[in-house]
Amino acid sequence: MTGQDSGPTSNSRKHFKLTFPREYIAHVEINRADKLNAFIEEMWLELRRIFDQLSVDPNVRAIILSGAGPRAFTAGLDVKAAANSALGGSGGAGKSDPARTAVQLRRHVASFQDCMSAVEKCEKPVICVMHGISYGLAIDLATTADLRICSKDSQFCVKEVDIGIAADVGTLTRLPKVVGHYGWVKEVCLTARIFGAEEAMRVGLVNSVYEGKEEAVKAAIELAALMAKKSPVAVQGTKELLNWSRDHSVQDGLRYTGVWNSAAIQAADVPTALLAGLEKRTPTFEKL
């Protein structure tokens, strides 16, 4: 995939590893294994840049997001760094009155949220592979993906109440819309208790559980490959319409769908797919 590396997605990546295991499939790995893939501020800014680029890269049709190393998807926010950054370190914001500090914090949180939301807004489907320690930010991040799979050894935790805060970069907003069991969501968010792969599977946080991380990544690649074989007009429209519908009434969802498809249905992909179906062969679709 050398063509990829000289294209728009090739600028240097410091904390992430970006590979292309198959045609049309990008694999983004959080690459700070020595720190259990814990996040510092420049990482989430980089994450946003990567997903903004993949979103419009015509060579990409499905994306896998996972963590490097054997021990953790991510242990969450790098607490030491976060303490300095969020609370203004030794001096900083501490000197302002609480209202001015609030302004700084609001801007900081909004920017952090926007970086996470870049994964949700990415026009291509994103499959998140979780393993080992998956705490705090791990849940904020994973719930921005379209679907989640994990390895047996995964340990999940909505950790934030344990450091005295309500989770604020997405978990409390997205988890209740991802998982149908609202009482369970309340429980794990209010107690910060650790739960495993089996429980995550039972409540619908993950779609399937694999023996180990390698198996899970392999399965994600197969799943991504399946999506990548479909019409990109259809796949990207499907993602968009599902996300819109989550946030709107059925009536608004149907109307938006009709408006969206009035252009999308004119794609060359429709006759291409129909014809291939009749002829029982795999269709090839133009890039998008």
Place this chain on the structure above:
Amino acid sequence: MTGQDSGPTSNSRKHFKLTFPREYIAHVEINRADKLNAFIEEMWLELRRIFDQLSVDPNVRAIILSGAGPRAFTAGLDVKAAANSALGGSGGAGKSDPARTAVQLRRHVASFQDCMSAVEKCEKPVICVMHGISYGLAIDLATTADLRICSKDSQFCVKEVDIGIAADVGTLTRLPKVVGHYGWVKEVCLTARIFGAEEAMRVGLVNSVYEGKEEAVKAAIELAALMAKKSPVAVQGTKELLNWSRDHSVQDGLRYTGVWNSAAIQAADVPTALLAGLEKRTPTFEKL
């Protein structure tokens, strides 16, 4: 039920079979078994007329929707017919500019959506019985019903991405509101993979699974009979309030409920039901 047939619901039905297996219960069968119950445009227009009529027919209190023949609930849209109709066939819309084609498509999709929505808007509860092949439009249609049951041999598929389009007559809007497992919804919509009755049961797409279609229809009749024995004011109000609440905040849902019930609670059904309860006998309710 001869009285039914000369009433407002008795006009000729070409592609559907309408029977009344018990008092107050209507059974609508998609009746194009030789084509696997695949839909052509005049079918969905007919479906709408049928449900619009049943909605206000005082002799009907619960409705069963199923597919005729042993092989399919419905194989979805009749692809050949759809290709002609949606894309204007050999001539038609193809000659216009894309914006004019978009106007035609938008009108077409809106009309199709409205026909499907007639099942959801029907004031009486609708139980959908699925069996065999249940692809594409099968899911759009089934999710407009109030609840779904199926036979063991059911094969489900959100098929649309396989013909190059994002599903646009309801699945992408309603499925995430019917099934709590959002990641699973994303997976089956983005991959168009086939899944069976057991998986449908596990994620909550269906309420129960039966050995065969006959058993499922029989169970549906029992369920419908149970609903039909209740006060129709209470049953129809319950359906309406659940649907409204799905699309609104809790605060708006509570208010709407209060306004609705300020009239409904004045029904003769309340003292009738209370009295029957005290006297441990089955109450009889006026038609609605």
Place this chain on the structure above:
Amino acid sequence: MTGQDSGPTSNSRKHFKLTFPREYIAHVEINRADKLNAFIEEMWLELRRIFDQLSVDPNVRAIILSGAGPRAFTAGLDVKAAANSALGGSGGAGKSDPARTAVQLRRHVASFQDCMSAVEKCEKPVICVMHGISYGLAIDLATTADLRICSKDSQFCVKEVDIGIAADVGTLTRLPKVVGHYGWVKEVCLTARIFGAEEAMRVGLVNSVYEGKEEAVKAAIELAALMAKKSPVAVQGTKELLNWSRDHSVQDGLRYTGVWNSAAIQAADVPTALLAGLEKRTPTFEKL
């Protein structure tokens, strides 16, 4: 906990028993066991007063709600009393025209709903323990709690259609937002069929099932104690943000979260929690 009893939460309670089994934990028991804990109007007014007080009592961090006696969480509305109250008894509203009666009913229902909503609006997490007969109002009430657990002998029923009305103090609005399986919600609301603890567990109505009521209450106390050990700023913020997000789009949820946390994150609890974490000891948080 004598201090409690002379404080704002100590005024006489007629139909409820209020105890403090552990530091920071309040236990509210519906205390009308001889009538299966059935509700009369003055009970829901009292319930509101109790939760309004606990909501702002700094000595309380988590609340348990259960029913006294061995037989029922609550059998629901006291039907005889309700018939008199809702329908104006022998004289009353019955003389007015239907529109005037509707005004009276709307006010009555709104006041009843507000009392139930006091549990949801209570700033502290509420764990509902259900056992035995849990009919009608039992579901309206339980779904205002943050999470629900139950004993094996629980029997649940959305009873209202059996007395000729659509449930109107919360079940139809909240149950579909608590349980992800929408078809199941429709079924139990439209048929009023009784279901047990196992089914409630499977669909996500309860978080766990215990052998008997005593075990369930004990488990609730442990769960409450776990929450009470956390930062109250974090716990109460988490509850609020989850409830807000349920009723809003993801975008609005994220924004509201940022605004909320811009003050909350300035709590002394954050450094306290971080430090205790590093030193591996249990932190102590100021009251709230």
Place this chain on the structure above:
Amino acid sequence: MTGQDSGPTSNSRKHFKLTFPREYIAHVEINRADKLNAFIEEMWLELRRIFDQLSVDPNVRAIILSGAGPRAFTAGLDVKAAANSALGGSGGAGKSDPARTAVQLRRHVASFQDCMSAVEKCEKPVICVMHGISYGLAIDLATTADLRICSKDSQFCVKEVDIGIAADVGTLTRLPKVVGHYGWVKEVCLTARIFGAEEAMRVGLVNSVYEGKEEAVKAAIELAALMAKKSPVAVQGTKELLNWSRDHSVQDGLRYTGVWNSAAIQAADVPTALLAGLEKRTPTFEKL
């Protein structure tokens, strides 16, 4: 315009007069001058059919709605007929309990509202010309149009409180979104006082006032002709996007606009209009 009369919009019209004063312009007149253009039920059903047809008639680009005769745009609902129809006449609904009557009324009002909404949903811009008596339904109807002009002798009145009801086919919902002066809306709706053309102009209910009805109709034709000269893709898109935006947040409005225009901007009309602009001549656009 003989071609029109044999087209889809040519079926017989009993209570309305439909003419085509200029190319692309339809003029719908309420044609019951001897009864001050008061509405009976079959009239609003006919109104709906007419606007549904004009909405998709490619020969129509702008529509004028006015009342025949010198004395009234419309005096509103034909009270005698309405009393019979709404309240079930001599027998009918009066025998049912209030809840059953409520079901009938709800269906009746919904059907009436839908007929009025047909004017708002009509894809072509509608200019309403008001004159003389314009009471009750006159306001419900006029506020479904895109803009309103009137003659000096117009007398307006939100009449409904004077017959004991809250206006229910649109005024209370649309008037506050048409006129920015909310206190004035409250005043005229709560007092049913009559107001004149000058006041209507001052608060923004009408766009302009003309000496007499003839001058107003002439002005409406000029205005319609101006709209009809523009690209129909642009004009109809503009109407749709303004209506959508009224009911949604700015963020949702912008997104919907982008999706809508992604097809619309591909119209041949854009280069046609640009080129005509550069060459300073009037462009001709394909029908829509």
Place this chain on the structure above:
Amino acid sequence: MTGQDSGPTSNSRKHFKLTFPREYIAHVEINRADKLNAFIEEMWLELRRIFDQLSVDPNVRAIILSGAGPRAFTAGLDVKAAANSALGGSGGAGKSDPARTAVQLRRHVASFQDCMSAVEKCEKPVICVMHGISYGLAIDLATTADLRICSKDSQFCVKEVDIGIAADVGTLTRLPKVVGHYGWVKEVCLTARIFGAEEAMRVGLVNSVYEGKEEAVKAAIELAALMAKKSPVAVQGTKELLNWSRDHSVQDGLRYTGVWNSAAIQAADVPTALLAGLEKRTPTFEKL
């Protein structure tokens, strides 16, 4: 109106004067003229109690709200008292961390807002008469009324930015929904400049301007009397439906209207009003 004073609305009123100038009309006067009618906390609690009672008092059909004395409708919040109350005085909240202070403030503001909202939620129409100094809270309060009139000498000011805060008991939320000129709203809220009666009239903040306070009160009584002569079912329904529609889409507004009126239209007031209209006499309506 002695009957009034021994009824539910007769409990002692410390800071307000409640009179009944005509049948069915209540007049609430802010009665702290020596302090320019500035508000202290116990005043807004009392205001809420008064409007909660008037809301359900069948002897009241319209309400006038004005300020006692010649100099001010109200000068707003009593700054000294507010400073003590809002900021916890010398000790109090100041000792907590900013997050705990925020909790106290949030509860305080919510309670204050609820008191103001009691005027909006009052089921009877409220006419606010403003005169002289009408600063800060004056605007928060006046915009909860249904309509506003004033005397020539009125001086208005959205004063809050001048004391370092964004107005938080209603002005910023309601003023843009009362006045159509959004840029003007921004200007007066961001600059705190004083404006007079003529400007208030021009932008639609008030419905009319009178020579002096006496004339304005007299006009308000006439206006209230006009409303009080109408069917109370119709008037109160009209208020409710206008308020609901302001906060919802047209589609939701129409639906809610239909549900509301399905009971309201069954009032005896409809035939009473129709008959009186035909016989050209003033109808008499049952109390509500």
Place this chain on the structure above:
Amino acid sequence: MTGQDSGPTSNSRKHFKLTFPREYIAHVEINRADKLNAFIEEMWLELRRIFDQLSVDPNVRAIILSGAGPRAFTAGLDVKAAANSALGGSGGAGKSDPARTAVQLRRHVASFQDCMSAVEKCEKPVICVMHGISYGLAIDLATTADLRICSKDSQFCVKEVDIGIAADVGTLTRLPKVVGHYGWVKEVCLTARIFGAEEAMRVGLVNSVYEGKEEAVKAAIELAALMAKKSPVAVQGTKELLNWSRDHSVQDGLRYTGVWNSAAIQAADVPTALLAGLEKRTPTFEKL
């Protein structure tokens, strides 16, 4: 203001002129007078960068936006450039199928909209000064500002239908929320007729009209200076709360306000302002 130029807002600006006429006031001028300030793509990207920086620059408290040169605020989009960019020039997008072209267009419009929205999202108040030709994009841009003033010679036009498109970067979404006269909005958007300063003033599009551009800019500076003297915590909170309330119900608006102010009210600005008020001197507020 040399400090400004070396700060974060000092990077080179190609198409805009940025000056600081007074302390805390920034003046952004569209600086392409030879082309009537028409916009090309890199201009709106630059505009976004400028407002993103000013939004968080503590030295800025109010912003003026105007156009350089005597002839135009802006003539709108540079048509030639736009034709190339939007439609892909001679080759480009034209080769794709309509659905692929739609994807490109959607991305393009979304990016353009985001740039415009940067003015609305800017935390500081923005005063737009319009003069001369103010067509098309001029209205999209001006309605993102908080308030608008203009010179007598201004000529406004919602020009888009004249080039065959529905306005899509903000006018159709924001104009109806800025101006209360909805029929007027429809008229000018559907006819693209030119209107002058007086009419803009009458309908509320501008707050005031000045003799010439110089007088208008001077007035804007005075207005900005007035805002800049107030507490920046109060002013910026006021802008945010007004914008939020525009897009939400009153109930949601009040709640958000309470949460926002729970931090903001803790500003040192409150005692500072109160004290200065009592001592009748001008307060000085810390930067924000």
